[in-house]
Amino acid sequence: MILESLITCPHCATAKSETMPTDACRFFYECSGCGARLRPKHGDCCVFCSYGSVPCPPIQAERAGGVGAANCCSV
DSSP states (O other): OOOOEEEEOTTTTOEEEEOSSSSSSOEEOTTTTTOEEEEEOOTSSSSSHHSSSOOOOOHHHHTTTSSSSOGGOOO
16 A cells, blocks of 8 residues: 655646545645645545545555445545
């Protein structure tokens, strides 16, 4: 499981490495470059799935066939 993801702001292209929580989805993220408050794109469970280089751990587990993906990621 990969716990680091590079989030890239769609407004200013600032990229920052962030550690993802393993048991929940992150719905909001404030860009350190322009201050934009990012929200998941329609159909995505969290900002890591929308703007990150790696999807969140619950989605990684689901894709690997694992059991116990977080309820917030069940779309």
